[in-house]
Amino acid sequence: MQVENPMTRPIVEKSSHWGIxxxxxxxxxxxxxxxxPDxxxxxxxxxxxxxxxxxGATRKIAE
Incomplete structure (x- = not known):
């Protein structure tokens, strides 16, 4: 029986990038x-x- 050495497995890192x-x-x-909605x-x-x-929104202060 052959046992896989865990030190030889490729390291897969999950990207923290979700999108733009x-x-x-x-x-x-x-x-x-x-x-x-679009x-x-x-x-x-x-x-x-x-x-x-x-x-096209305008920021205002309510007065």
């Missing part, structure tokens, strides 16, 4: 994302940029 958001930034597993995905830290640049 609508603003072009890398999404990693565990990141908070927003998914829009399929666009945006990182939480890019949501304000996405709303203003892509959807």
């Amino acid at each position: 958001d609508a603003c072009g930034d890398e999404i990693l597993y565990g990141d908070v994302i927003y998914e829009f 399929g666009e995905i945006v990182l939480e830290e890019n949501i304000r940029q996405y709303l203003t640049e892509n959807l």
